[in-house]
Amino acid sequence: MSVIEATLKPYSREWLLSEQPTSRHQARLGRAYVIWRRFSANRLALAGLGIIILLILVAIFADVLAPHNPVQGDLRNSRLLPPGSAGYLLGTDDQGRDILSRLIHGSRLTLFVVVLVAIIAAPVGLIIGTVSGYAGGWVDAILMRITDIFLAFPKLVLALALVAALGPGIENAVLAIAVTSWPPYARIARAETMTFRNSEFISAVKLMGASPFRIVLRHVMPLCLSSLIVRVTLDMAGIILTAAGLGFLGLGAQPPLPEWGAMIASGRRFILDQWWVAAMPGAAILIVSLGFNLLGDGLRDALDPKEAGQ
Incomplete structure (x- = not known):
């Protein structure tokens, strides 16, 4: 038996799918394996995962992949060249800048927005939702009324108002989108928490002397993560569209940054003749x-506890 086979033997399929795991490590790896099998059976989900991986790789290696400078162009010789022109695969814009290079570097801004919004909004919604659902009473009433106030306004309209008050810029756009994105996560976390806050294992933890803070942090929040991850992934498309809308209106990333929404705004004057x-x-x-969206749908099917029980 080779060294590699000896190393991988404990992690065989039978070991991962064992109904009686001997350690937490085995149980966690087994659950991850089952989720991956269910996810990988969905070809559309794999296609979505491939698109996101490609986006991440393009953002990481943007400096290497971009054939031209994304913020400087040649107004005299390269203005509004069509796709397929010499040296310009996707054409150029009204400033003579290579559109392909701007799209490649713009992927960094897109990832910057979605990652920061997820990092800010998801934990806020998770904390508010779990505390509200577990505490109940007047705490639940106050927190949910605050959530309802944010939900009462359309997300884009509220983001526009916040950016207008804070000033245009990519950082303010991220903050505005994050402020408008957390209420749905709070609602989901609250609903999940209320389904098992009176369950037997929570009562057992209470009898062991655990404080409410520890119960929420160590036992309630982990149970809400799967639903929250699915919702965050599905919301990424909306976050991208909101950021593009702010950029289109001139309230997001400012020129000459290659933000995709701002690029659409600059190209709308040429939509009939220079459509590209x-x-x-x-x-x-x-x-x-x-x-x-495809990735979120696949994760929703893979992490669905009803599917897991079948």
Whole structure:
């Protein structure tokens, strides 16, 4: 037996699918394996995962992949060249800048927005939702009324108001989108918490002397993570569209940053004759949004406890 076979033997399929795991490590790996099998059986979900992985790789290696400078162009010789022109695969914009290079570097701004919004909004919604659902009473009433106030306003309208008050810029756009994105996560976390706050294992933890803070942090929040991850992934497409909308209106990333929504705004003047200036960033938004939606649908099916029990 080779060294590799000896190393991998304990992690065989039978070991991972054992109904009586001998350790937490085995149980966690077994659950992860089952989730991956269910996820990988969905070809559309794999396609969505491939799109997101490609987006991440493009963002990481943007400096290597981009054939031209994304913020400087040649107004004299390269203005509004169509796709397929010499040295410009997707054409150029009204400033003579290579659209492909701007799309590649714009992927960094897109990832910057979605990652920061997820990091800010998801924990806030998780904390508010679990505390509200576990505490109940007047705490639940106050926190949920605050959540209802945020839900009463359309997300884009509220984000526009916040950015207008804070000032245009990519950082303020991220903050505004995050502020408008946490209420649905709070609702989901609260609903999940209320389903098992009176369950037997929570009562057992109470009898062991655990404080409410420990119960929420160590036992309630982990049970809400799967539903929250699915919702965050599905919301990524909406976050991208909201960021693009703010950029389109001039309230997001400011020129000459290659933000996809701002690129569409600059190309709308040429939509009839030089269609590629607005169509290419629009196609990028469409593809990435589709990728996040397909990935979210696959995660929802893979993490569904009803599916897990079948």
